[in-house]
Structures are given as C-alpha cells and as structure tokens.
Amino acid sequence: MALSPIKSAAPKVQAAAHAVRESVRRLHGIDSTKLLPQISEPLAEARNDLSTLSSQLDTAADAAVLAPSMLGADEPRRYLLLMQNNAESRATGGIPGALAVLDFDQGQLSLKSQTSAGALGQFTPPLPISTEEQAIYSPRVGKFMQDVNLTPDFATTAPTAKAMWEQRTGEKVDGVVSLDPVALSYLLEATGPVEVRDPAVLQISGGLPTELSSRNVVKTLLSDAYAAIEDPDLQDVYFAGAAKEIFSALSDGKSDAKGLMEALARGVEERRILLWSSAEPEQSVLAKYRVAGLVSGPSVTPAQFGIYFNDGTGAKMDYWVKRSVRVVKDCTRDGYRAVTVRVTSTNTAPNDAGESLPDYVTGVGAYGVPPGSAQTNVIAYGPAQSTIDTVVKDGAQVPFAAHKHNQRGVGASTVRLKPGESTTLDFNFGHIVQNTELNMVVTPTTQAVKDVVLPAALASCE
Known part of the structure; x- marks a missing residue:
C-alpha cells in the first residue's frame, strides 16, 4: 500500500473537516424558532446533512493521520493478531486459539511468528486486571491467553494479550488486532478465493478444501476442520495457515481496493475487527470509534x-x-x-x-x-x-x-x-x-x- 498519498492528503482532509465543523457550529447558532417554515425547514435539513458530512470528514481526517504511522511509514510496526474462533464464544467474538504477528513496513504486510494460545501456557500469578472485571469474569482473563477476551472491553483484552505475548516470546509488539472467520470471509470477497499451498498445512488438512472462498471459509474453519483434524494443536495450525494465505492475498495488492475498504468497514461495524495501539496518542483517537471495542468512553x-x-x-x-x-x-x-x-x-x-x-x-x-x-x-x-x-x-x-x-x-x-x-x-x-x-x-x-x-x-x- 502506497502511504505517501495518504500522508500528503492528511492536511487537506483536516482543513476540510475543520471548515465543515465551523459551518455546522454557525448553523446551529441560528435561532430558528422565529423563522418562517419555508426557511426553518431547509435550515434543519442543512444542519442534519452538514452534521453527517462533518462526522464523515472527522473520521477521514483521523484515518489519514493515523494510517501512515500505524502501517509503518516512519518505522516498521508489529501487531499481535488474535484470530478469534466463534465456535467457542468469548465476549468479543471467540476464543483466540491461533496467534500471529502482523508486520507492516512502508505499508507492506507480512504475517509472522504464528503459534497457538495454548502454547503460551498458564500465567502464574495472573496478569492484573480491574477488580470489577475480576469479579465478573474471574482472574482467568489474566491467566490464559484463551480467556483474555472473556471481558467485552478490548482496552483490557489487548494490553493483557500484549503483555502475555512479550513475556513468553520476548517479541515486542506495538498493538493488538483481533478478527474472526466471518471478517475473513468479508476480506475474501475483495481478494477472491485463495489457494492453501503450504505443504505442512496441506499434510494435516484431511480432505478440507484447498481453495478458501467467502462462501466456505466460515464452515471450513469453525466446523469441518474439527471432523477432519483431531489434534487441537494441528487445528490451530490449519487455522493460522488459512489466515496466512488470506493475508498474503491482501498484501499482493491485487485485491479490489474499494471492495477491501468496504470489507474492513463492515468488519469494524460488526465489531469483528478490533484494534488497540500501545501508543497513547493513537489509542486516544481510536477510542472515539467502534474499532476500539470499548465498554465506556467516547465511542459508547x-x-x-x-x-x-x-x-x-x-x-x-x-x-x-x-x-x-x-x-x-x-x-x-x-x-x-x-x-x-x-x-x-x-x-x-x-x-x-x-x-x-x-x-x-x-x-x-x-x-x-x-x-x-x-x-x-x-x-x-x-x-x-x-x-x-x-x-x-x-x-x-x-x-x-x-x-x-x-x-x-x-x-x-x-x-x-x-x-x-x-x-x-x-x-x-x-x-x-x-x-x-x-x-x-x-x-x-x-x-x-x-x-x-x-x-x-x-x-x-x-
């Protein structure tokens, strides 16, 4: 992904957002109670339309500022990827059985350090979480990677998962991304079907489809895989291998850009894609949107x-x-x-x-x-x-x-x-x-x- 056009556009988008925001403020400052209906009704319509446009431009401005740095424009970025499995529910979607690290360097994406949550083992003593969340969800949130998202608050899940990953692997990450197979199906609508080519994954696939598409990926990963692969660790390997092929298709730049943006937006809207940054200025902006997955704050x-x-x-x-x-x-x-x-x-x-x-x-x-x-x-x-x-x-x-x-x-x-x-x-x-x-x-x-x-x-x- 070319990041320089986004960086160069950011000041213009911010200026447009500011101009429209000021127009909304001035329109709302007009006392419409004494106006004739022929004037007050178009005024109300203009207020609504401009407010909607202002919200959209504010979002675009925030994205234009955040995206380049978070996608590695200034220095490489690494994010822990939690691949949630909805067949075993957790508050934010499903158990994060398969894990990986997403590397972004100048907008180029690669998937590395794949493993399973079970491989990280038990954390004793558990990592600390709030006393309120301990009372509701038990200390297991900080004890097992598989349970970090028993809480629906991604602001607890993400830093806990980051700390677990770094403590066990020694690898530092800059944030946490979470998604589920349904979100993967949306991405496959933009990329088209992908072939599972990794020999190690094919060896354990047990007759599962070698081509994954938006139509079969959810059933394959959340149902068929358990009949074809008995070993839970190998199931996670297959899950991670499938995700790797999909992310490879995303990184090759051949997917439909408009379709990809729509797929990502849909995943975020349905809270199937969540994002947390360890950089406080970035996280304070993310916290304004659904992608942050918060239970309190400006997005609620x-x-x-x-x-x-x-x-x-x-x-x-x-x-x-x-x-x-x-x-x-x-x-x-x-x-x-x-x-x-x-x-x-x-x-x-x-x-x-x-x-x-x-x-x-x-x-x-x-x-x-x-x-x-x-x-x-x-x-x-x-x-x-x-x-x-x-x-x-x-x-x-x-x-x-x-x-x-x-x-x-x-x-x-x-x-x-x-x-x-x-x-x-x-x-x-x-x-x-x-x-x-x-x-x-x-x-x-x-x-x-x-x-x-x-x-x-x-x-x-x-």
Missing part, C-alpha cells in the same frame, strides 16, 4: 446496552447455537426509564450430537456439560448508572449475579441447552436516566448481525 452511546456470550461448555458447540436479542419493553417507572432486553438461544445441533459430532466439538462432558449440550454464560450491560433488577428465564424469575463495570449495571446468567432446545432470558434494567435512542451491542457470532439484533417489539407498559 449514552443509552447503550450490551449482550455478550462466553462459552461454558469448554468446547466448540457455539457453532450450533443461534441467538437473537431484542428490546421488548421500554417504559417510565418512578421517574426513571425501565427497559427489558430479551435474549433467545437455540441449540440447533442434531439430536444425536453427543455421538455424531467430534469429541473436541462436544467436550465429552469434560467440564460437566453433557455431550451435545451447549452451556453459555450470558452477560448483560446497561447504560451508566443503570441497574439490573431481575432476570426472568422462560417466564420464571431466576437468581443472577449483579455487578458494576465502569458505572454500568451488569447482570450475568447461565443457560444450558440440549440439542433442539430453546430458552429466553429477560434482563430487566431499571434506574436508567438516559432518554436518548437505545443502542444494542452484541458479541459477534457466526450469524449475520441483522439476524441477532432484532427490531424492538414493545409490550404494554401497564
């Missing part, structure tokens, strides 16, 4: 809710679990807003999953969950100052764990589903002071986001 809307999933099976059953999240009540009670968020989960695995699916997928009861069943820890976040008053499972109130994280009300409950079984959890939030539009954030799964976050279906407040 005032009335934001979060529903996150952490595997409790100790296996790869989440490929078979389908979920939906929707607001089913939004009322005013005792002067405060009360909101109910319903989470529906269904285990779509075959009835004989305990026998027909690979042992590594079912977990064979190693953690107390019957083979074929799927157990999930569901964590719900409300806005700042909110509380979770009750949790109702399939119509009956159930005990739950209540917490706080960065002033946000948090509730956690566990569901276990046999094949074909479905259940609902209603998280009843209270003491909500924000009156702005509700916004929902969820753990990225193998499903399309539109199939997980459903439109509100509000019940009566009476």
Whole structure:
C-alpha cells in the first residue's frame, strides 16, 4: 500500500473537516424558532446533512493521520493478531486459539511468528486486571491467553494479550488486532478465493478444501476442520495457515481496493475487527470509534446496552447455537426509564450430537456439560448508572449475579441447552436516566448481525 498519498492528503482532509465543523457550529447558532417554515425547514435539513458530512470528514481526517504511522511509514510496526474462533464464544467474538504477528513496513504486510494460545501456557500469578472485571469474569482473563477476551472491553483484552505475548516470546509488539472467520470471509470477497499451498498445512488438512472462498471459509474453519483434524494443536495450525494465505492475498495488492475498504468497514461495524495501539496518542483517537471495542468512553452511546456470550461448555458447540436479542419493553417507572432486553438461544445441533459430532466439538462432558449440550454464560450491560433488577428465564424469575463495570449495571446468567432446545432470558434494567435512542451491542457470532439484533417489539407498559 502506497502511504505517501495518504500522508500528503492528511492536511487537506483536516482543513476540510475543520471548515465543515465551523459551518455546522454557525448553523446551529441560528435561532430558528422565529423563522418562517419555508426557511426553518431547509435550515434543519442543512444542519442534519452538514452534521453527517462533518462526522464523515472527522473520521477521514483521523484515518489519514493515523494510517501512515500505524502501517509503518516512519518505522516498521508489529501487531499481535488474535484470530478469534466463534465456535467457542468469548465476549468479543471467540476464543483466540491461533496467534500471529502482523508486520507492516512502508505499508507492506507480512504475517509472522504464528503459534497457538495454548502454547503460551498458564500465567502464574495472573496478569492484573480491574477488580470489577475480576469479579465478573474471574482472574482467568489474566491467566490464559484463551480467556483474555472473556471481558467485552478490548482496552483490557489487548494490553493483557500484549503483555502475555512479550513475556513468553520476548517479541515486542506495538498493538493488538483481533478478527474472526466471518471478517475473513468479508476480506475474501475483495481478494477472491485463495489457494492453501503450504505443504505442512496441506499434510494435516484431511480432505478440507484447498481453495478458501467467502462462501466456505466460515464452515471450513469453525466446523469441518474439527471432523477432519483431531489434534487441537494441528487445528490451530490449519487455522493460522488459512489466515496466512488470506493475508498474503491482501498484501499482493491485487485485491479490489474499494471492495477491501468496504470489507474492513463492515468488519469494524460488526465489531469483528478490533484494534488497540500501545501508543497513547493513537489509542486516544481510536477510542472515539467502534474499532476500539470499548465498554465506556467516547465511542459508547449514552443509552447503550450490551449482550455478550462466553462459552461454558469448554468446547466448540457455539457453532450450533443461534441467538437473537431484542428490546421488548421500554417504559417510565418512578421517574426513571425501565427497559427489558430479551435474549433467545437455540441449540440447533442434531439430536444425536453427543455421538455424531467430534469429541473436541462436544467436550465429552469434560467440564460437566453433557455431550451435545451447549452451556453459555450470558452477560448483560446497561447504560451508566443503570441497574439490573431481575432476570426472568422462560417466564420464571431466576437468581443472577449483579455487578458494576465502569458505572454500568451488569447482570450475568447461565443457560444450558440440549440439542433442539430453546430458552429466553429477560434482563430487566431499571434506574436508567438516559432518554436518548437505545443502542444494542452484541458479541459477534457466526450469524449475520441483522439476524441477532432484532427490531424492538414493545409490550404494554401497564
């Protein structure tokens, strides 16, 4: 990627952003209450249009400033890559089973130092995390690389993963990037299919496709690989090998530039691609956007809710679990807003999953969950100052764990589903002071986001 045009364009983009920002400020300074409708209505439209343009230009200006340095224009940059596996859910997507280092030098990308999270072993004592997150997610976040993203806050996950990597390997990195196979499928739409050519990967592939495309990569990596490759370490090798071919296709410069930008934007919008920089000035800019994956700060809307999933099976059953999240009540009670968020989960695995699916997928009861069943820890976040008053499972109130994280009300409950079984959890939030539009954030799964976050279906407040 040529970085000099981006560097040279940055001052012009910043100037344009400033000019439009000032125009928005002046338009909003006009008192429209005494204007005729023929004037006030076009003014309101102009305000909205310019505000949208201003936001887009601010984003472009930030990107133009950050991109060259973060892609190695001034000196090579190295980023730890967490390849999340959605078949075993974690709050930000999936277990980071395969790891690698992304090298950027003058915009040229290469993938190096590939290994597995398991190879890093256990960290004793655990790396420190906040006391609030320890209470919700346990010290395991700082104990195993596989669990660094039990928390949905990438500002905790990334520096913890960086410290683990550097402590075990001695390799310094400048930041952390995370993505999942669904994001890889988006990238493959831009690059076109890629061939798996590494002899070591082909030797263990066990009849898996040698050509990976946007249509087959998710099923291949998150389902078929477990039937074809029994050794978990070799599964990670195959996963990393597939990622290497895709990144090689990205770095050869032959992909459609517009399609690549759209793929990256889609991955970021769905929180399948996350980025953290160890350079504080860069991170302070990233923190304004979804790509930072934060639970508090400028990128979090005032009335934001979060529903996150952490595997409790100790296996790869989440490929078979389908979920939906929707607001089913939004009322005013005792002067405060009360909101109910319903989470529906269904285990779509075959009835004989305990026998027909690979042992590594079912977990064979190693953690107390019957083979074929799927157990999930569901964590719900409300806005700042909110509380979770009750949790109702399939119509009956159930005990739950209540917490706080960065002033946000948090509730956690566990569901276990046999094949074909479905259940609902209603998280009843209270003491909500924000009156702005509700916004929902969820753990990225193998499903399309539109199939997980459903439109509100509000019940009566009476």
